[in-house]
């Protein structure tokens with residue numbers, strides 16, 4: 642494929658360079674405990690309540706990304722991919738409510754933890770019109786990819802994920818979501834390839850920040866605050 646190598650390389654290059662950080666986000670003790678069946682269910686419930694709050698803030702971030710794509714993208718299909726992501730989030734919000742009721746987690750009385758507030762504030766900073774589409778779409782890829790990798794691992798060969806958590810893992814670990822993340826990665830790589838050095842460094846720093854927040858987000862499940 643034309644230009645394929647160079648495209649694939651930008652994100653691949655970062656993942657190689659920052660492999661330790663990427664692995665700490667995608668092979669976190671919390672998701673590994675789901676995979677090996679040793680998960681503490683109160684940790685899972687804490688994650689569920691906090692993630693619902695995060696997803697509510699994620700929706701306006703994706704809306705802002707849609708607006709950036711509409712204004713800045715050189716490819717119409719980007720809008721359709723992001724809109725598909727929005728539609729999935731609509732479904733996700735309903736799923737969180739059902740899942741919370743199943744586990745007797747009260748979403749209305751869940752208090753956002755410091756890490757969650759900081760991550761949501763970071764998302765909000767990315768919603769600014771000053772933030773380039775390339776930087777925002779690359780962040781979007783990273784946010785989705787961490788969940789995809791983490792939860793797909795809970796379903797892969799040899800996993801002992803408890804039956805009652807499989808639906809959660811399927812939500813992000815299914816092949817369709819994997820394909821979607823791959824499409825986002827292609828969009829990000831295509832944009833990065835055409836970007837000047839300063840945008841590329843901003844995007845790289847943003848991905849690193851996302852990975853750090855994702856690690857801290859999983860850490861919240863420990864409930865140490």
Ligand SMILES: Cc1ncc(CO)c(N)n1
Nearest residue numbers: 692695696784785788858
């Ligand atoms: C914290 C966090 N990161 C990523 C996703 C993926 O949508 C999510 N739901 N929550």
